[in-house]
Amino acid sequence: MALVKKPVNGMKDILPAEMQIRDYVQTVIKDTYRSFGFTPIETPCMESIVNLTNKQGGENEKLIFKVLKRGEKLNLETAQTEADLVDFGMRYDLTVPLARYYSSHANELPSPFKALQIGSVWRADRPQRGRYRQFMQCDIDILGEPSNLAEIELILATTTTLGKLGFRRFEIRINERRILKAMAAYSGFSEEDYDTVFVILDKMDKIGMDGVREELAQAGFPEALIQKYTALFEGAAKAADGISYLADVLGGYLEAETVTNMKEIAASVNSCKTAEFELVFDPTLVRGMSYYTGTIFEIAMPEFGGSCGGGGRYDKMIGNFTGKDVAACGFSIGFERIILLLLESGFQVPKQPEKTAYLIEKGYPGEKLAEVIAKAQEARQNGQQVLVVRMNKNKKFQKEQLKKEGYEDFVEFFNR
Amino acid sequence: MALVKKPVNGMKDILPAEMQIRDYVQTVIKDTYRSFGFTPIETPCMESIVNLTNKQGGENEKLIFKVLKRGEKLNLETAQTEADLVDFGMRYDLTVPLARYYSSHANELPSPFKALQIGSVWRADRPQRGRYRQFMQCDIDILGEPSNLAEIELILATTTTLGKLGFRRFEIRINERRILKAMAAYSGFSEEDYDTVFVILDKMDKIGMDGVREELAQAGFPEALIQKYTALFEGAAKAADGISYLADVLGGYLEAETVTNMKEIAASVNSCKTAEFELVFDPTLVRGMSYYTGTIFEIAMPEFGGSCGGGGRYDKMIGNFTGKDVAACGFSIGFERIILLLLESGFQVPKQPEKTAYLIEKGYPGEKLAEVIAKAQEARQNGQQVLVVRMNKNKKFQKEQLKKEGYEDFVEFFNR
Numbered sequence: 001m002a003l004v005k006k007p008v009n010g011m012k013d014i015l016p017a018e019m020q021i022r023d024y025v026q027t028v029i030k031d032t033y034r035s036f037g038f039t040p041i042e043t044p045c046m047e048s049i050v051n052l053t054n055k056q057g058g059e060n061e062k063l064i065f066k067v068l069k070r071g072e073k074l075n076l077e078t079a080q081t082e083a084d085l086v087d088f089g090m091r092y093d094l095t096v097p098l099a100r101y102y103s104s105h106a107n108e109l110p111s112p113f114k115a116l117q118i119g120s121v122w123r124a125d126r127p128q129r130g131r132y133r134q135f136m137q138c139d140i141d142i143l144g145e146p147s148n149l150a151e152i153e154l155i156l157a158t159t160t161t162l163g164k165l166g167f168r169r170f171e172i173r174i175n176e177r178r179i180l181k182a183m184a185a186y187s188g189f190s191e192e193d194y195d196t197v198f199v200i201l202d203k204m205d206k207i208g209m210d211g212v213r214e215e216l217a218q219a220g221f222p223e224a225l226i227q228k229y230t231a232l233f234e235g236a237a238k239a240a241d242g243i244s245y246l247a248d249v250l251g252g253y254l255e256a257e258t259v260t261n262m263k264e265i266a267a268s269v270n271s272c273k274t275a276e277f278e279l280v281f282d283p284t285l286v287r288g289m290s291y292y293t294g295t296i297f298e299i300a301m302p303e304f305g306g307s308c309g310g311g312g313r314y315d316k317m318i319g320n321f322t323g324k325d326v327a328a329c330g331f332s333i334g335f336e337r338i339i340l341l342l343l344e345s346g347f348q349v350p351k352q353p354e355k356t357a358y359l360i361e362k363g364y365p366g367e368k369l370a371e372v373i374a375k376a377q378e379a380r381q382n383g384q385q386v387l388v389v390r391m392n393k394n395k396k397f398q399k400e401q402l403k404k405e406g407y408e409d410f411v412e413f414f415n416r
Numbered sequence: 417m418a419l420v421k422k423p424v425n426g427m428k429d430i431l432p433a434e435m436q437i438r439d440y441v442q443t444v445i446k447d448t449y450r451s452f453g454f455t456p457i458e459t460p461c462m463e464s465i466v467n468l469t470n471k472q473g474g475e476n477e478k479l480i481f482k483v484l485k486r487g488e489k490l491n492l493e494t495a496q497t498e499a500d501l502v503d504f505g506m507r508y509d510l511t512v513p514l515a516r517y518y519s520s521h522a523n524e525l526p527s528p529f530k531a532l533q534i535g536s537v538w539r540a541d542r543p544q545r546g547r548y549r550q551f552m553q554c555d556i557d558i559l560g561e562p563s564n565l566a567e568i569e570l571i572l573a574t575t576t577t578l579g580k581l582g583f584r585r586f587e588i589r590i591n592e593r594r595i596l597k598a599m600a601a602y603s604g605f606s607e608e609d610y611d612t613v614f615v616i617l618d619k620m621d622k623i624g625m626d627g628v629r630e631e632l633a634q635a636g637f638p639e640a641l642i643q644k645y646t647a648l649f650e651g652a653a654k655a656a657d658g659i660s661y662l663a664d665v666l667g668g669y670l671e672a673e674t675v676t677n678m679k680e681i682a683a684s685v686n687s688c689k690t691a692e693f694e695l696v697f698d699p700t701l702v703r704g705m706s707y708y709t710g711t712i713f714e715i716a717m718p719e720f721g722g723s724c725g726g727g728g729r730y731d732k733m734i735g736n737f738t739g740k741d742v743a744a745c746g747f748s749i750g751f752e753r754i755i756l757l758l759l760e761s762g763f764q765v766p767k768q769p770e771k772t773a774y775l776i777e778k779g780y781p782g783e784k785l786a787e788v789i790a791k792a793q794e795a796r797q798n799g800q801q802v803l804v805v806r807m808n809k810n811k812k813f814q815k816e817q818l819k820k821e822g823y824e825d826f827v828e829f830f831n832r
Binding site: 002003005006007008011012013015018019020022023030034035036037038040041042043044045046050052054065066067068069070071074076079081082085086087089100101103104105108109110113114120124134145147148149152153154160161182212260266267268271272274291320321322350353355357359366367369370374375380381383384385386387388389390400402405 | 418419420421422423427428429430431435436438441446448451452453455456457458459460461462463464465466467470481482483484486487489490492495497498501502503504506516519520522525526528530536537540550561563564565568569572602618643676680683687688690736737738769771773776782783785786789793796797799800801802803804805806808818819821
């Protein structure tokens with residue numbers, strides 16, 4: 001069969017110009033997160049299929065690339081269902097693998113454990129602008145820290161990184177699962193309907209408050225509940241301080257500790273932030289993953305419709321592996337969207353090494369080549385980037401091309 | 417079903433101490449290769465299954481992790497063979513994806529194109545010491561350079577990198593596919609038997625010359641051929657200059673250009689090398705992959721039985737994609753083996769940032785937390801690594817643990 005020149009459908013080759021930006025962004029991310037005491041770790045790209053399909057991953061579980069069993073384990077004739085054919089799957093995020101990692105190695109890790117992961121994840125999604133089926137995620141997580149010190153450090157580390165990459169005037173939207181629940185309870189929704197209500201609320205960005213109202217009605221909820229519910233959001237939006245407003249109105253439905261927690265996060269982040277951004281309380285923020293248990297947050301960039309990353313607290317996930325809950329909170333940067341924004345803004349990587357190209361004329365004697373290369377070796381030792389290439393017939397064109405790659409100095413070696 | 421705490425069979429989680437070394441080694445590799453004008457690129461971890469199973473990959477093609485088709489494309493009831501179930505596979509090396517990449521993007525790339533790839537590959541091998549089913553490879557390749565300038569630069573770049581990582585007294589073994597063939601032809605083997613002969617010769621490291629002799633006899637080759645063949649190796653090994661010896665003996669079987677080519681590579685590498693290593697001509701070197709067409713080379717470390725990397729010229733592979741051959745030569749470092757050697761030697765990453773831990777006593781007022789974090793933010797801006805954590809009841813133990821992670825300064829914040 002003929003070989004295929006294109007990358008597999010929905011995944012992409014990365015060309016040198018983009019790669020340079022990706023490498024630079026990764027370096028900034030790593031250096032900044034390290035300064036906050038986060039430690040890089042890595043997990044395999046494949047996970048046991050049971051870990052990926054236990055209903056923690058929401059919609060992502062429908063998008064798993066599954067890996068065929070091998071050798072004797074694979075029996076096509078007796079296989080009845082997909083499950084008989086598959087043992088591993090490609091990870092769809094870095095959070096499930098981290099929970100597995102921690103449950104396996106907790107004794108060898110410090111407590112609290114501040115993890116940094118940069119790695120590819122896979123989702124068999126319909127490809128669209130800026131969304132690929134293999135993409136990079138950058139996650140930081142703090143495991144074993146129940147207090148809001150975790151949220152504060154995660155938000156500061158992430159925003160400091162974004163600031164160093166030149167992003168300004170973005171927002172960090174923050175909410176709390178317990179506020180979401182209190183608002184639903186106060187309005188009269190019963191607990192088994194929360195998920196349905198939140199899925200609809202999550203569409204706010206796209207369909208607006210009127211759309212949410214309509215969909216709630218279509219889902220069969222009584223008009224009185226819907227009125228009471230949407231009035232809460234309108235009230236919070238109008239109030240100078242949305243959290244205090246909701247604390248007043250919701251009364252016993254919302255624990256005082258949740259309110260204090262949110263206020264402390266806001267106070268610390270606002271007084272310690274180094275980047276130009278706004279921390280905004282957004283009671284409509286839901287975030288899809290069902291594993292969140294407390295605070296949730298999201299990065300909103302004015303240049304980009306939709307989120308450029310997010311995270312939250314998921315205190316119950318590690319317990320699924322070990323039977324014993326461990327406090328956990330994480331923040332993930334939407335690496336691919338950040339790269340897309342930088343590419344579109346014409347971003348240039350700062351501080352390049354000096355780049356020189358040596359052009360060697362055709363027929364240059366083999367025994368003299370060593371001298372040219374020795375000279376290149378010396379310059380490289382001194383921190384320069386030196387490219388040694390054969391001189392083309394059309395030398396002018398060759399130099400123009402090399403200039404596009406950033407080579408500014410040329411040294412020519414002629415055959416005479 | 418219960419969740420699985422362990423990584424999938426044959427793959428591994430990377431703990432912080434190893435990760436620190438891996439990150440450091442990657443940085444050294446990238447910086448050094450960049451100084452030689454290599455440009456980082458990336459391809460997806462999955463390839464079309466046809467690209468992975470067209471007999472270029474030798475034994476590796478038996479070890480492919482295959483990815484199940486998705487959605488409507490997957491029809492379990494009509495599926496007869498594995499091929500009906502699978503469309504993608506995990507790449508088993510970085511060379512096949514590079515050839516595909518180049519054939520797809522040549523118009524957008526400089527010529528010659530010097531590519532650097534660092535990425536994971538997958539092989540469903542039986543796991544053993546230092547060998548995992550997901551592992552990192554670091555490849556440099558020069559595409560579009562037919563002359564031995566490619567080999568010289570590849571060997572110098574790779575050995576410079578190994579030298580910077582502290583490796584001494586290693587060997588680069590070099591051979592040429594055309595020398596291998598000339599020796600077989602001269603001895604009287606017919607062309608259709610070359611592959612069988614080379615597979616046996618490739619076991620020299622393990623079974624020695626006597627073993628090779630025996631296996632050739634078992635394969636049914638006449639004693640006279642075997643005598644003539646093995647005498648060649650013994651003669652070359654005794655000679656002061658193995659290549660000149662073979663050039664004399666093989667006469668018309670070996671082209672003069674092949675001999676000059678090898679001598680030029682040796683002369684340039686020996687006079688320009690910056691690391692302490694020996695370039696050794698080894699006529700028994702075969703290397704498994706059938707795609708090699710010219711020079712082949714391998715890294716041999718005294719500390720490690722077997723190869724720590726290798727490569728060679730493969731001038732025909734890109735033509736498989738495009739119908740038009742492009743000169744190509746590459747060198748791959750065995751990243752995982754390098755890491756293993758560094759871990760076993762107690763390697764310490766040089767130049768760490770100053771690491772300070774702030775310990776905050778339990779009950780420290782939330783409204784004063786911001787001051788502590790602001791202080792940490794300032795130190796981080798000045799290049800320090802600052803960890804802000806809650807103080808444990810057993811503070812002495814906590815500090816001991818933190819010292820193990822490299823924290824030397826402690827600042828304590830008490831609740832009074």
